[in-house]
Amino acid sequence: MFPLQIAGLRFQPNGRAILDGLDLEISGEGISVVLGPNGTGKTLLLRLLAGLLPADGGSIRWGGAAQPADRLAMVFQQPMLLRLSVFTNVEFALRPQALTAAERRARTAEVLERVGLAHRQRDGARLLSGGERQRLALARAWAVRPRLLLLDEPTASLDPSATEQVERIIREIRTEGAKVLMTTHNLGQATRLADDIIFLADGRVQEHAAATRFFAQPQSPAARAFLQGELPWRIAFER
Numbered sequence: 001m002f003p004l005q006i007a008g009l010r011f012q013p014n015g016r017a018i019l020d021g022l023d024l025e026i027s028g029e030g031i032s033v034v035l036g037p038n039g040t041g042k043t044l045l046l047r048l049l050a051g052l053l054p055a056d057g058g059s060i061r062w063g064g065a066a067q068p069a070d071r072l073a074m075v076f077q078q079p080m081l082l083r084l085s086v087f088t089n090v091e092f093a094l095r096p097q098a099l100t101a102a103e104r105r106a107r108t109a110e111v112l113e114r115v116g117l118a119h120r121q122r123d124g125a126r127l128l129s130g131g132e133r134q135r136l137a138l139a140r141a142w143a144v145r146p147r148l149l150l151l152d153e154p155t156a157s158l159d160p161s162a163t164e165q166v167e168r169i170i171r172e173i174r175t176e177g178a179k180v181l182m183t184t185h186n187l188g189q190a191t192r193l194a195d196d197i198i199f200l201a202d203g204r205v206q207e208h209a210a211a212t213r214f215f216a217q218p219q220s221p222a223a224r225a226f227l228q229g230e231l232p233w234r235i236a237f238e239r
Ligand SMILES: Nc1ncnc2c1ncn2[C@@H]1O[C@H](COP(=O)(O)OP(=O)(O)O)[C@@H](O)[C@H]1O
Pocket: 013, 018, 036, 037, 038, 039, 040, 041, 042, 043, 044, 045, 053
C-alpha cells in the first residue's frame, strides 16, 4: 500500500480551489506530520485519503494500486463515541472483522489496557474526560490493526499531561509498524513526534522534509513565515 503517491489532487467546492494540484509522496514508515495555517486543507487531505469524500481531480495511488491493500483508520479531532460502555465502543469497531466473539473481547481488553483505560471499561464512554475520550478513540482505531493511521489534531483541546499520554500511545502505534499521518497545530508536538514534516499552504505542499531539517532550516518562504508566527494573509500580501 506504500508509497502513497498523491498527484495533482484538487478539491474545489463551488469553484474555490482549496487543494490546488497537491503532489505528495509518503513512505510506509514513521510519523509524518502535516503543518500549515488554519483552513489550508489539512483535515480535508486526511478525509480525502480516508475515502470519506471525493476529490475533484488528481490521483491517489497506494503502492501503485487505486485502493489501499491494507486497513486504514482515522481518528477525528472530536471523536464520535457511542452512548455505550468504553468496552463496547472498541468491541463494536471490531464487528466487521473476521474475528470470533472471544477474539474480539480479547483484543478489546488488550488495547484498553495499553491506553490505560482497562479500569474504566464498564463506564459509559460519555462519562470520560477529554483525554480519556481521545485515548478511547485511539484504542478503537488501534484495535483494527491499521497499516495506516490518520490522526486529525489528536490533542487539540487537551492539557499537557493528557497530551503526553496521547503522544506516548501514538509512538507505540508507530513502533508496532503502523504508518502515522497526522495534523497538529502544536509545533512542540510536531518536533517531539515527527520524522518528516509536510508543510501545506495555498493548496499545495510547499515543503516536505525531515523534521530536524524543517525546523532548523525551512526552505520555503511560506514555511519560514509560518514558523515565525506570521499571519497567513501577510504571506499572500508579500508574494
Ligand atoms: N466537504 C467540504 N465541502 C466544502 N468545503 C469544505 C469541505 N471540507 C472543508 N471545506 C473547506 O476547506 C477549507 C479547508 O478546511 P480544513 O481542511 O478543515 O482546514 P485545516 O484543517 O487545514 O484547518 C475550509 O475553508 C473549509 O471550509
